[in-house]
Amino acid sequence: MKTNPIKLFSRIFYFGLMLLLAVSSCKKEGDGQLRPDEEEPPDEEVLSGTISEDKTLYNRFSDPNQLDYRVPSSVTIAAELTIMPGVRIEMGPAAKMTVTSQGRLRVMGTPDSNIVITGKQHNPGYWDYIMIHSFDSVNEIKYTVIEDGGGNPNVEGTLILNSTSMVNMHNTKIQKSERNGMVVINPDSRLVNFQNNEIRESGYAPLVINSSQVSSIAESNVFSNQNVYNYIKVVGSNVLTPQTWGKSDVPFYLMDATSIYADLIISPGARYIFGPAGRILVKETGSLNAIGTDVDSIYFSGAQSISGYWDCILFLSNNPFNEFKYVSINHGGGYWYWNASIYLQDAFFKISYSTIANSQRWGIYRNGVYQFIDGGFNNFFSNGTGAIGP
Known part of the structure; x- marks a missing residue:
């Protein structure tokens, strides 16, 4: 029995068309995502x-x-x-x-x-x-x-x-x-x-x-x-706007001089380590307020545990916002001119519940017309020249 060529071609075409439609239906339209069969x-x-x-x-x-x-x-x-x-x-x-x-x-x-x-x-x-x-x-x-x-x-x-x-x-x-x-x-x-x-x-x-x-x-x-x-490595620059420095899971390494021209707040638990000749300068228009807690102190110390490894925190501001509480300060006092870990020049400063230790020179030095408030419960030890001068 002979097969009609026209019928055979029609059947093949129909089968191919159905197969193409079946494959196409496997694709989900409209989501733009690539499918395995694309x-x-x-x-x-x-x-x-x-x-x-x-x-x-x-x-x-x-x-x-x-x-x-x-x-x-x-x-x-x-x-x-x-x-x-x-x-x-x-x-x-x-x-x-x-x-x-x-x-x-x-x-x-x-x-x-x-x-x-x-x-x-x-x-x-x-x-x-x-x-x-x-x-x-x-x-x-x-x-x-x-x-x-x-x-x-x-x-x-x-x-x-x-x-x-x-x-x-x-x-x-x-x-x-x-x-x-x-x-x-x-x-x-x-x-x-x-x-x-x-x-x-x-x-x-x-x-x-x-x-x-x-x-x-x-x-x-x-x-x-x-x-x-x-x-976190910190290159010294100017702080020109009021701001808060928070804490991190690692210390901030202050390489050189940071100058503060606005109100700066240090959060409880913050840690700062200083490089050689590192210093913080609180300018006349600025203030520095570091208030820790009894369980979350603030730390300023040398990158190495060497007396005088870094310079100082210098206050030139008479702003009553300048206050340290529950703060630990170690290994400063390395600069001969500002001869202390904390140096006051015509400045206001209050400190309580804090420790200043291992300064190469004074723990705190006061100069000019200053207002210094010792809020009590402070601890000074191993400071080369003495605790508070003059």
Whole structure:
């Protein structure tokens, strides 16, 4: 019996059409998500040169461990770059990402879909840095993991705020930097909503900031995990606005001179260690109020337990807000001119329930027209010249 060719072709066509419809029905329409039966892009996209028009980076693959984008050398962002949840970016050797003063960076991960910026090889310092130059409230980094950077010896960090810049950063992890985790170079730069971040496994310190940015560091951040130097490094600068310095899970390392021109409050439990010649200068228009508690004292001490390792806290202000309570001060008095751990020059100062010890010279020295109130319950010991002078 012969088969009619027309009927055979019709049956084959009908069967093929039904199969195509069945496959198509397996795809869920409208959610924009990649399905296992959809064709994926053949390769990750390369980012290089200058991005001069607004651009959005999407999660291009269903596999969360597959690269979406690659930066083999360097990319400059001179427009708005938005990175969507789940994106994975691989940085090549010595690669850099630079946001110019006209650029904006939005790294918008979510709790369930972090963004990952990682090295092609998982070695500290494999790539260089992300550097932000723009002072724009749009700059934001959230729910992001940044790792394996910090390879450039000139800027010494994985995430850098340079020029006068700004970033809103929260719920982000910086890890395995060869040098510092994050560096804020300019004292006029701003850290906004800087909370719930973790900077860990840094070859140097987790964070380098200026005195003017200490108040931006929320207690919810974590800096104490496996950094070579478990402290926040603070470069001396001017404090020009009223603010509060909170406590952290690591001490703040005050490298040199911090000058206070406004009202500054130190929170209970805060810890400050001073480098050689470190000092705090409370200027005529400023005040310093450090009120701890009997279970949560405030500490000022030397980075090394050596008498006279740091200079002093100098009060030039007659503001009645100048008060220490439940404060411990150790290893100061290293400067011959301001010859005490606390030096009063025409100043008001009240102290109670506090300890001053191991000063190379006086514990407290008073000069000029001053008002000094000893509130009692203070403890002075091992101060080279004496407790209170003259």
